[in-house]
Amino acid sequence: MKDVRPTSSRVLLALFSILGGVEGLSFLDLFAGTGRVGFEALKRRAFPVVMVEVLKDRALAIERAIPKEHMERTSVISLELRRAMAWLIRRGNVFDVVFADPPYNQGWGKTLLHTKNLEKILKRDGVLIVEHATREALDVPLTWAVTNTHTYGETMLSFFKGIMR
Numbered sequence: 001m002k003d004v005r006p007t008s009s010r011v012l013l014a015l016f017s018i019l020g021g022v023e024g025l026s027f028l029d030l031f032a033g034t035g036r037v038g039f040e041a042l043k044r045r046a047f048p049v050v051m052v053e054v055l056k057d058r059a060l061a062i063e064r065a066i067p068k069e070h071m072e073r074t075s076v077i078s079l080e081l082r083r084a085m086a087w088l089i090r091r092g093n094v095f096d097v098v099f100a101d102p103p104y105n106q107g108w109g110k111t112l113l114h115t116k117n118l119e120k121i122l123k124r125d126g127v128l129i130v131e132h133a134t135r136e137a138l139d140v141p142l143t144w145a146v147t148n149t150h151t152y153g154e155t156m157l158s159f160f161k162g163i164m165r
Helices: 009-019 036-043 056-065 068-073 081-090 108-114
Strands: 027-030 049-052 074-077 095-100 122-133 144-152 155-162
Touching (some): 009 036, 009 122, 009 144, 027 081, 036 049, 056 074
Parallel strands (some): 027 049, 027 095, 095 122
16 A cells, blocks of 8 residues: 555644635545545535545545544545546535545646546535645646646645636
């Protein structure tokens, strides 16, 4: 199993501070890892919260860690990113907030924002946030506009809005 790099406490607090209240907002956590970001969204009363983690063992660990009182507001999907996008679209899922924290230095900076149908799972006024290494630039296609960036040591949060819909 690949090592997991959970979002740091500093970045996690900054993320939710920047987002403001997420109560009642739909939240998608891509590359969920330990589920830390999705669990924070749940704690802050986002609804629903969907976490995507390709590794089945991690996805099962996330499912087991969901508090009983949040079970009906939470889903965990164990699919590769492109398959997860197709699965979500077939079910008509769209989200207010999409957070993606792909593995650093594995080429996701060049490909993530080009993922087929990524823009279709974001509501018109929604926000896509990508956590990435500062040394790993993102290749931003014309379908996305950068609205904000924040740097925390070696970590960067980049915020996007979909355009050309």
